[in-house]
Amino acid sequence: MVSKHFVPALFAALVFTAPALGADYQTNLGPMPLDDETKAVIAGRGDATASYDGKTFVVKGDFRGMPSNAISAHVFDSPVAGMPGNKLFDLEVTKSTSGTISGSFTLTSAQARALRTGKLYIQINSEKAPAEYPWGPKGTLWGWLFPAHETVGANIPQQDHWFLPQLDIPSR
């Protein structure tokens, strides 16, 4: 997204350590866009990781606390993080309010580029999430797969530079 920062981004990528699982990408799944009316049915939390070895893209994760049962989960491709996009793959998902997601896929070069540049996201849909919004249908949890980076607990300071997607993810 901001190519001028590729060199510092590369440096930052070397500095940031991968999480214990050794995955290449990580995301925290949070509620999709909501307001006071829809937050009753759009809620929950999850985590997911993904790895890509140049051939196989493997996704796994878990979710919990949704107000209704999951009905499907997918990998999407977005124009930029925070914008909804197009469905790419279907994931296996536990049809419950808590459970796991998983899937293994072959990526085209364009999809691999999207992964590398932080444009792929995971979305979990649930029974009661409203269908009337364009970014649905039934969207409940989502999260963007960003390159693995250090995360610390609440109120624990990080010194010097810290992960910012537009600065630390390659733009191409």
Add this chain to the structure above:
Amino acid sequence: MRKKTGLLLGAAATIALGALGANAFGQGAAGAFTTAQVNDGRAMYDAACAGCHLPDLSGTNDAPALGGTAFMGAWGKRTTAQLYSKIATTMPLGGGGSLSEKQYTDITAYILERNGARAGTAAFTPATSVVIGSIANGRAPANRPAASTEEPDSGAARAAATAPGGTAAQVSGRQESAPASGTGNAPAGQSLFQRAMSGVRVADPGGFGLPTKFGLLLEGNIQNYVPVTDAMLRNPPDSDWLMYRRNYQGWSYSPLNQINTQNVASLQLKWMWSLPENGTLEITPLIHNGVLFIWGTSNTIQALDAKSGELLWENRLGPAPRRPGPGPSTEETRSMGLWGNNIYVNTPQGYLYALDARSGKEVWKTHITDEKKYPNNGGLVGSSTGGVIIVNGRVLVGMTNCGRKGDDNHCYISAYDARTGKRDWKFTTVALKGEKGGDTWGGLPDNERKGGETWIAGTYDPDSNTTYWGTAQAKPWRRDLRGSKDGATDWANSTIALDADTGKLKWAYNHAPGESLDLDEVFERVVVTHGDQKSILTIGKPGILWKLDARTGKFLAAKQTVFQNVYENFNEKTGAVVYRKDIHNQKVDQWLSSCPGPQGGHDWQATSYHQPSDTLIIPLSQSCVFMLGNGSQTYFEMPGTNGNNGRLSAYRTSDLKPLWSFQQRSPFLTGVVSTAGNVAFVGDFDRVFRAVDVRNGKTLWKSRLGTTVQGYPVSFSVDGKQYIAVTTGLGGGSPQNKPATLLREVHRPANGYNLFVFGLPD
């Protein structure tokens, strides 16, 4: 963005939900509601809605337009049942579900009528489901319906609205929907509204009493008051806090060092004072010579003994907040000012007062637009919420509520003789035709150039006699509704440098040309000197930290501090911005993603410049929105933040190097104060007030207070002892609304407007 999908979904909704059929009430046909409902609805709308959405439904700030093109763009393809559901579950702000079904149906009927739908014989009910665009066209009939004479029965409504088995209120007046893992399993076939209404919920934040008595309630007689001089304002005594950010340069830095990193862990409460409840509290206490001055809601001005907390005088200027409970973002003031023997107060209603600081008596009073009225009883033009700065014997004040499209009103900064209240100069913050920047509005006539509000008080550089202000965005927010095409809309979202004596423009820099998403660049302008280079540092809602040459306005540097996706390209070397294509090509019925959203990034919770270490400490928020043309929004967590809505970050101002940062779930709802003891204080949405080490961000002390810690903390000393003061309170716009919705696990009482003063043990 997904127009086709939206149309398909809208059509599907019509087919699936059309209880009365999409063709039953075509445009021009009669019938989705009755005249009686419209008349009752007008009364209820005026009582419960007009304060934020305005009598003409044009909306303001965080209250979307409920009429016209903007409304139809947001709601034309959706149904009347969906509109009812949205209103009934979320409104009034902080009191969703608190009115009766009749009141909500009446309000919905009124809104539809004001958008051209016609009355008939069939009453509107929550189940009435017609595509709004099939019965309304956004054009209000010429005559406003006669308001019902029946009093809105809000007391009975509250009682009726309590669900069976509903529990007592515990959240700040907002309706608590069913817990995510709780009893939200509504039967199939229920509407979203009905699902939201099931389970534990809050219908009523509790009974609030609004004050009815105004005036000088306690006259003071402060002895040996030392007049505040221009020299004092240029070089404030270490013990005092005489203005908004303590010094003209906007630092919010105290040179006191008695409280430091070694002993702050033993900080204890010394005294507290309960402030008036209701409304919006985002104030800066002022302290001079052992007297603490504070503004409370209802424009209640109080002087207290800063050491003991004893009340010395109180003048309740009024009016009371429009309704009980937490208020909107238009009903606060953020600072007062001291000069001579007076204290100067700007009120959200647009009045500027001088009160005698010794007694509380009124010395003079004026209005920033001389009480100019909108037509059709629309109230007064001109509000003021940012506070004042006093320079060379003049009180400088900003302005909001600056007119409607088509009228001849504009926002301006104005200066008043501190002795008499006479207006000395004013500077209009939108560039008009023929002026510098006047060719940046896409050819719009002057009476359509709106916005550029100044809702944060300016700063000042005595060396150059220049005052620096930030301006808000052009209005309407969305460029497709505004009609400004690709125009930069100078001087909205700009830094403005004015001669403090004449108000003449020295220079201006537009940070966000043609901006469209309520991403103000209006906040504090901090003046910092490195050798011969004097710079202005500021950070707006997009979270970009800007550095400009204070003398010329030339761009020097910038740094992105949070994730943002609004600019497809942001050049940190030149400051040039390129909007995302869909933002540039926006349509009024199109949802646009905005990271950050209107909570920011950065908002009114001001930075602190810790001068000894050249560190700027910045409270940041991390949330995003999808936004429609009328301002309707849905919210989501910023990607890459693990749901942490709050961030506190520190940057070295000489080179904008990031120094440290930490995140937490709750955003910070106070400014930061830093001290020579290397400690910085900040408070948050979840009631925590904490001290951190300026050098590394480590928390050294914290205390859990009664409700959201909100306002501007300060530090002062009396008789050689240093104190830290901060307020707790509620009300406001996006900084309150976004986390109140997103952080469902945070519970706060709907009251608790207090002043806390902390110090070291004796």
